[in-house]
Amino acid sequence: QTEGLASICFRRTMGNPFFLLEFVKLLEEEGLLYFHLGLLQWKWDEVEIETRTASTENVVDLLQHKMEKLSKEAQEFLQCAACLGASFEIETIEIVWQHQQVIYVDSSAAETGTEELLATIVEQNYLEKPEKSKYRWVHDNVQQAASFLIEEESHASFRRSIGKVLHRELSKNKLDACLFEVAKLLNADITGVTNVEYAKINLMAAEKARDISVFDKCSNYASKGISMLPSDKWDSHPEMAVKLYSLAAEAERFLGRHSQMDIYCR
Template sequence: MGNPLFLFQFIKTLEDERLLVFNFGLLKWKWDESIIESETASTDNVVYLLQRKMKKCSQESQMFLQCAACLGASFTLETINMIWQHQQREINADSLSTRHSTEELIMEMVEENYLEVEAHKDDKCRWVHDSVQEVAMSLIKEEDHDSFRRSIGEIWYQELGEENLEPSLFEVTNLLNAIRTGVTNIDFARLNLKAAEKARDVAAFDRSIHYASSGISMLPSNKWDSCPELTVKLYSLAAEAESFLGHHAKMESYCREVLSQESISILEKKDVYLTKLNSLTYAEMRFEDAIGLFLTILADL
């Protein structure tokens, strides 16, 4: 967790709880070690300190921290303002004693040493430590965790529109994927395809598989009839990424699904065929099988 962060938070906690006070008459700090020891006996890690401190914040500040925690390690002021304004409209006015602007809440979080404004980037904030973000995320009730993250992703997606999501593609897609079971959404499946392609292009094949499989899970049951182009792209990309990771059985499973579809042409299956040929040739060294597959493809053209 980092000793400097723990030390800072520990001293700040002592000061906030008046276990450490500055005597202006004597011009020195005063404390009682026995009282500090009894009051902080279980405070042996920075996570506990941060949880204890954050839970003493106002309800509004806690809700703001929860929203910010969903946006990643860093985020723009424009993004958090967009999300927070939307959340404020959803919050019952009677549930908050006061309402503060996004700028005021950001300043509060900076003063509490939760966030910092990035140097030379006045429009961007970041968490001072990843453990601070984790603790802020833990403020969300466990039973609401996935649905809350999904709701933040939906706000982000709706406010920006798919064409403007490129800089935050992974973050938004991760939030939308918080709930996948029983979800059918072609738009979100298409977003997962974009994320999978972007991950593949930077050789993050494990993430590419995650996004491709998430996209597949969001397709309707009649996917090969209703959205064949999107479906074949997701399956082909999943097969390609599995092949790069050496997961040949999983690659074959995705390939079989595509190749068994009589409703799509052999040209639409080309990416799957290329993946199989590359696997047979370069990974498995089964040259005769690769030649046999190649001749089969030529015969079907």
């Protein structure tokens, strides 16, 4: 009797327990799966379920569909949180949310507090709280769905605006703790951008990546930092240029990309 329903659920979720539960919740919320009090059994229409869930061919679509039913403010909050990595401190998201007007040009000031919105999102089972002041996404697909709420044409500029806020507002210790994420945010939409301060952030991120032997990240941050230096970098910022080129060359050597290493050694 349930074979048809089970088949639909499997195709939509690939059997992932978390997403299977979310899909069944969605069916109930949409009235596609309901408990018939007269018959004392669950009822559903497989054809209607197929039709109504045709746009949710993967779990990210399913989650995004559910998130779009939240308030505009909660959706904006999810968009901000999606840019902060797999986990983040409450202080970090508070800073971002306090600067919501800077990030959302067309938005009024945030009326709902950070903790209240976090509680709502935890209740929706999108975030969990493993530590007193720390939150993390329950699954990387949930974070991805939240990031898809950001309009595609403004995605890069949105991320960069959050990076600017964190770069400006975080204390040195807090900045060090989320250095990779801040660097990634600042590196969004950087074509033709010259900014020595952001080059310095990339230098710090490259050094941190080198110190933990993550050489692909080291190479990426070093090359981004180089691209942000002015054309007269060897005259105006020789020390930073030497450090960035040295890090890039070292990373390429460890990655076995010797032709790239030679470019940085010239």
